[in-house]
Amino acid sequence: AQTVTQSQPEMSVQEAETVTLSCTYDTSESDYYLFWYKQPPSRQMILVIRQEAYKQQNATENRFSVNFQKAAKSFSLKISDSQLGDAAMYFCAYRSPVLSPLFGNEKLTFGTGTRLTIIP
Amino acid sequence: GAGVSQSPRYKVTKRGQDVALRCDPISGHVSLYWYRQALGQGPEFLTYFNYEAQQDKSGLPNDRFSAERPEGSISTLTIQRTEQRDSAMYRCASSSRPGTTLGRWEQFFGPGTRLTVL
Numbered sequence: 183a184q185t186v187t188q189s190q191p192e193m194s195v196q197e198a199e200t201v202t203l204s205c206t207y208d209t210s211e212s213d214y215y216l217f218w219y220k221q222p223p224s225r226q227m228i229l230v231i232r233q234e235a236y237k238q239q240n241a242t243e244n245r246f247s248v249n250f251q252k253a254a255k256s257f258s259l260k261i262s263d264s265q266l267g268d269a270a271m272y273f274c275a276y277r278s279p280v281l282s283p284l285f286g287n288e289k290l291t292f293g294t295g296t297r298l299t300i301i302p
Numbered sequence: 303g304a305g306v307s308q309s310p311r312y313k314v315t316k317r318g319q320d321v322a323l324r325c326d327p328i329s330g331h332v333s334l335y336w337y338r339q340a341l342g343q344g345p346e347f348l349t350y351f352n353y354e355a356q357q358d359k360s361g362l363p364n365d366r367f368s369a370e371r372p373e374g375s376i377s378t379l380t381i382q383r384t385e386q387r388d389s390a391m392y393r394c395a396s397s398s399r400p401g402t403t404l405g406r407w408e409q410f411f412g413p414g415t416r417l418t419v420l
Contacts, residue, residue, distance in 0.1 A: 225413070226413065227395075227411035232408075273344045288409070289347040290335075293344055295342075
């Protein structure tokens with residue numbers, strides 16, 4: 183079974199600065215997907231960024247980027263120019279490859295989360 | 303609909319009562335997932351459906367938990383004889399089609415039902 187570990191329960195960053203959230207995972211699979219989800223105080227689950235393991239290039243979405251190290255099984259999230267609206271719980275998640283479009287399981291395995299505080 | 307909806311948003315019940323939690327996925331979405339999120343934890347997979355077929359229920363904690371999706375759209379998660387340890391946020395998610403190894407997709411999450419068992 184796959185596991186996802188987020189070793190930083192809480193992080194804080196000054197507004198406009200850069201912060202990096204860590205995530206490691208354990209898997210024997212060679213192909214998979216990794217995600218970062220944001221959960222603001224409203225407790226919605228919002229997809230921030232995704233990475234396909236077969237892609238060597240790190241994913242970026244505006245101020246959000248990842249550092250994907252496949253050999254080290256590490257998947258960190260970098261938030262640049264932090265804004266007050268970035269304050270939230272951030273969850274790292276893993277998804278196995280799906281072998282059959284009809285019967286594959288797309289379930290997500292989540293880490294325990296990192297609470298990010300933005301200091302004005 | 304515009305997004306995944308869940309009802310009720312909040313449910314308080316007494317220990318031993320049965321509860322039914324409803325999920326209405328995005329129109330046309332084939333796959334539907336149930337997760338449970340304890341306070342301060344990440345969501346934990348319970349079960350999922352492709353169309354009306356329950357493909358995996360390995361995450362259901364015990365036989366008090368069951369789920370159905372009889373017409374391939376709305377789903378109900380039922381907890382019988384609730385216990386205090388069942389208190390959590392129950393989240394539903396849907397995605398547009400069964401997964402493939404290629405292609406982009408996203409699971410869209412509903413707002414959740416917060417269940418409190420007294």
